[in-house]
Amino acid sequence: MAELSLKNIKSAYDGVQVLKDISLHLKSGEIGCLLGPSGCGKTTLLMSIAGLQPISDGEICFSDTCIATSHYQLDPEYRDIGMVFQDYALFPHLTVRQNIAFGISKLSKKLQNERINELLNLIGLPDVGERYPHELSGGQQQRIALARALAPKPKALLLDEPFSGLDIELRESLAYELRNILKAEQITALMVTHNQNEAFALADFVGVMKDGKLLQWDTPYNLYHKPAHPFIADFVGQGVLISGLVCDCHQVHTELGLLNAHLPFGAKTGDEVAVLVRPDDILHDDDSEWKLEVVNRAFRGSHFLFTLKLPNGERALCMSQSHHDHKVGSKIGIKLEMDHAIVFPIIK
Numbered sequence: 001m002a003e004l005s006l007k008n009i010k011s012a013y014d015g016v017q018v019l020k021d022i023s024l025h026l027k028s029g030e031i032g033c034l035l036g037p038s039g040c041g042k043t044t045l046l047m048s049i050a051g052l053q054p055i056s057d058g059e060i061c062f063s064d065t066c067i068a069t070s071h072y073q074l075d076p077e078y079r080d081i082g083m084v085f086q087d088y089a090l091f092p093h094l095t096v097r098q099n100i101a102f103g104i105s106k107l108s109k110k111l112q113n114e115r116i117n118e119l120l121n122l123i124g125l126p127d128v129g130e131r132y133p134h135e136l137s138g139g140q141q142q143r144i145a146l147a148r149a150l151a152p153k154p155k156a157l158l159l160d161e162p163f164s165g166l167d168i169e170l171r172e173s174l175a176y177e178l179r180n181i182l183k184a185e186q187i188t189a190l191m192v193t194h195n196q197n198e199a200f201a202l203a204d205f206v207g208v209m210k211d212g213k214l215l216q217w218d219t220p221y222n223l224y225h226k227p228a229h230p231f232i233a234d235f236v237g238q239g240v241l242i243s244g245l246v247c248d249c250h251q252v253h254t255e256l257g258l259l260n261a262h263l264p265f266g267a268k269t270g271d272e273v274a275v276l277v278r279p280d281d282i283l284h285d286d287d288s289e290w291k292l293e294v295v296n297r298a299f300r301g302s303h304f305l306f307t308l309k310l311p312n313g314e315r316a317l318c319m320s321q322s323h324h325d326h327k328v329g330s331k332i333g334i335k336l337e338m339d340h341a342i343v344f345p346i347i348k
């Protein structure tokens with residue numbers, strides 16, 4: 001168990017910069033997740049921490065010990081890091097117990113057995129020790145891979161899309177389970193995923209990467225409610241950006257009226273801005289006089305997601321309980337439930 005800190009990491013493949021000045025910090029036992037579009041550098045970042053990809057600048061440290069700088073790279077086998085990948089990579093000819101024992105063979109048989117029993121209980125599979133991997137489901141195999149990585153009590157655990165081979169419903173419940181397991185082991189962990197529900201279920205901190213940069217490293221709540229970048233506003237959760245005009249230092253004028261706002265640094269009265277509107281900012285209310293036309297609707301089981309047309313033609317999203325079965329083309333009453341709008345400068 002250790003703090004993990006990355007300071008201004010850079011890394012390149014054949015001279016092409018792939019990680020650009022990345023800094024992040026996890027305290028002992030904290031869980032981080034990296035989100036971002038394909039090719040943005042998430043796996044490369046994990047590989048740099050594991051020692052499988054050199055860094056050209058910056059430093060990677062565990063608590064007070066630097067394990068990588070531009071002129072020093074501790075070999076992977078001495079970094080004391082556990083890894084879990086997408087494809088389980090269990091040894092097919094070994095039983096579950098033998099698989100988990102793989103990284104702790106130096107311990108006495110008694111201690112090995114104690115640790116294996118402890119981990120099998122922790123992952124909720126106390127009775128599968130004598131089975132072979134092919135006798136387990138995908139989700140069970142992934143839990144065994146996790147137990148194997150945790151067995152030697154590494155300083156940190158890196159997980160690269162561990163659930164991506166599993167079906168969608170299993171993924172979110174496994175993410176909660178994984179969080180409980182990691183917290184029980186008090187291990188510092190960093191996971192890459194494409195799935196933000198998974199990231200939100202699992203992580204204390206989530207980082208959003210784009211083009212090799214970490215745009216924001218923050219709590220899930222702040223990423224959703226205080227995105228630092230229009231890309232994050234768009235990428236995390238649902239929402240649209242509508243146009244606005246700065247009225248004074250606290251308000252913007254939009255087609256949804258005058259909104260209290262967190263204005264970007266340096267914004268002046270009269271500046272054109274982009275205003276983030278989430279589906280939960282606009283509530284459907286049959287009693288409201290304020291009506292907007294439904295131009296699209298998506299049934300989500302527990303709710304409808306309506307796309308509404310604003311007077312100037314812009315669109316906004318509105319969430320409504322699923323018994324409000326309004327048709328496309330009809331007008332529905334709305335009310336705003338927005339504390340402070342998030343506003344971004346328009347870069348021309």
Ligand SMILES: Nc1ncnc2c1ncn2[C@@H]1O[C@H](COP(=O)(O)OP(=O)(O)OP(=O)(O)O)[C@@H](O)[C@H]1O
Nearest residue numbers: 013014018036037038039040041042043044045194
């Ligand atoms: N071994 C390599 N040699 C050259 N370029 C590479 C190599 N591995 C990755 N890249 C490039 O580095 C960039 C980052 O790749 P990386 O695999 O880290 O992205 P990622 O965010 O993990 O993507 P994905 O979500 O698709 O797994 C991509 O442009 C990729 O093409």
